[in-house]
Amino acid sequence: MxxxxxxxxxxxxxxxxxxxxxxxxxxxxxxxxxxxxxxxxxxxxxxxxxxxxxxxxxxxxxxxxxxxxxxxxxxxxxxxxxxxxxxxxxxxxFAAVGTQPERFRFAFSSCQNWEQGYYAAYRDLVEQDNLDAFVFLGDYIYEYASGGYADPRGRQTGQDFECETVQQYRDRYALYRTDPLLQAAHAKVPWIITWDDHEVDNDYAGATSENNDDSQVFLARRAAAYQVWYEFTPVRLDPPRGPDYDIYRAYAHGDLIRFHVLDTRQYRTDQQTNEPFLETLGQAVQERDDAKQFSDQHTMLGTDQFDWLVAGVRESDAVWDVLAQQVFMFGGNALPGGDPPVVVVDTWDGYAGERQRLLQAIGVGSTDGADNLVVLTGDFHSAAVGVLRSDPFDAGLPVVGVEFMASSISSSFFDGDAAVAGLVDLALSTNPQL
Incomplete structure (x- = not known):
């Protein structure tokens, strides 16, 4: 089944x-x-x-x-x-560490809302015979009750509940896994999988839910979600025992490429917003507030994962170090003429201080730092490529890496070709890093 x-x-x-x-x-x-x-x-x-x-x-x-x-x-x-x-x-x-394979070919994506479209993208993956792996960057399911996310496009879950319990999360995953193209994609190549927010609750941060529910109630929900994520995922981990579950890990194909798989949800502090905040394209945005977003206490990764990542990249002998993670790091000014920039607070722009500390600590270009840093991103239901700087809005800083953001499997971005074209033109004109 x-x-x-x-x-x-x-x-x-x-x-x-x-x-x-x-x-x-x-x-x-x-x-x-x-x-x-x-x-x-x-x-x-x-x-x-x-x-x-x-x-x-x-x-x-x-x-x-x-x-x-x-x-x-x-x-x-x-x-x-x-x-x-x-x-x-x-x-x-994978190839053994210490060897140098000639090539490694992989695909990556995220965000496969059942009600937002079909999984035709997986047909392309299945028809290719030269892929070595598929990297999935989160939002494998969506937790909403049927019709609770944008407008359904052709099929509904038929589940009139928002997932909160083990059985409800099981029912949602079980439905998604009936899709024949998703099954075929899983059977074709090994997957490396991490989660984002919708495996639990939209935009959650640590023990804080989207709607600021009682923390103990939410942690019980998070425990249920994490358990069922494990149940449906081919992952090299023991099953979770409660609401805390370390899933960050690394895999290498010889000395050619090393994937550092991150969790940007479980350990983060709550998104820092000023009330009232603006909303555009369904995202909370505001002028960058350095006092909040550069605070040493404001974190996306948490201390342990941050230290693990820095050590892993600096000690890596791989030609390519790849961060498999969820939200865009290259930065984005969401509105024209924003000075200070108007940023999406759920992304790395909302955690600008830690982004700066991370990219500096990785040490790109130093004798023992990363040589070729690549960041993979999902979440935003759109495709983009950009360069990385420790502060993306300071073009005088050196480029320390490149980021590839993949489009979604099915989840929608913005309706209308003309509107999308205008948005792309605006994004490129106000964001030279893209």
């Missing part, structure tokens, strides 16, 4: 995933399934196999760490239970 998936490859192992259909009369307890890995899609040349538990307390999801594999190798895998065998999935291991 929900297909198969793989993710978080190492040079000798990869995580394999599936989930049993709860409507198929499953027992209350755990269920044992068989998994197999082969070098051929017909599953004739087996190289690994075993038994794994579909854990009832985790929605009968299955997570297998298939170990003992060869580096930089394509494999195929399947699950079976009784007389039923799953779809055969295709995956791969």
């Amino acid at each position: 929900h297909g198969v998936a793989s993710g978080d490859p190492l040079d000798d192992s990869v995580i394999l995933w599936t989930r049993l259909d709860p409507s198929a009369g499953l027992p209350d307890g755990d269920v044992e399934v068989t998994w197999e890995v082969a070098v051929d899609p017909d599953m004739a040349e087996m190289v690994a196999s075993g038994a794994a538990m579909a854990v009832a307390a985790l929605g009968h999801s299955v997570h297998v760490d298939a170990t003992g594999l060869s580096a930089d190798t394509i494999y195929h895998y399947r699950f079976s239970l009784g007389g039923y065998a799953s779809t055969v999935g295709r995956t791969r291991t």
Whole structure:
């Protein structure tokens, strides 16, 4: 019902995933399934196999760490239970650190609102045979009740609730995972996945919900959301036990590329806005307030993740260090003539001090700093490329990296070709870093 998936490859192992259909009369307890890995899609040349538990307390999801594999190798895998065998999935291991692969080809995106369109973008991914991985940057589901996000475009969830409980989040993920193109994309290549806000609650920050709900109530909701995210994700982590869950991690394909996978939601302090704030394109914007947004106490990553990232990049031997994260870092003046700039406070512009400290600490261009820093971004439902400076509004500072922001899978940005064209012209004229 929900297909198969793989993710978080190492040079000798990869995580394999599936989930049993709860409507198929499953027992209350755990269920044992068989998994197999082969070098051929017909599953004739087996190289690994075993038994794994579909854990009832985790929605009968299955997570297998298939170990003992060869580096930089394509494999195929399947699950079976009784007389039923799953779809055969295709995956791969990464090259070993210390080697220098010739190439690595990946795609990335985010934001796949069920009611905002269809998943045709995944057809392109499935039809390509030369991709090594897919990086998903968050908003895998949207938590709203049906019709609660913009205008539905052709299909509705039929779920008249906003997700708050384990069962509600399970129902939402289960619906999304019925999409055949999403299933096919998961079966085609290993995914590296992080979350953004809609896996829990729009624009949440740490223990603060969008609507400033009681923190204990919200943390219970966050715990439910994090658990179900794990249940449906092929991720190299133990299951969460409560509302705190460290998902930041790193994966390298030899010494060619290293992905530093970030969480910009769980540890951040609340967005700093002056009341009343403006809203444009559905985003809270305001004039940059240096006293707030450059405060040492205002953080996007939290201390532990910040230190882990800086150390990881500075110690990396990869040709390319890639930050897989959620909200744009290259900065953006949201209105023409804004001086000081009018910024979107949910992005790195709202956490400008930490952005400056991070880019300086990474040490691009120094003898032991990053050589080629690339930032991957989703969230904004639009595509853009820009250069990175420690302060994006000071063109006299050196460029320290480049950022690629991918369009969404389905979530809408702005209706009307003429309006979009005008917005693009405005963005380029007021933001020379883009």
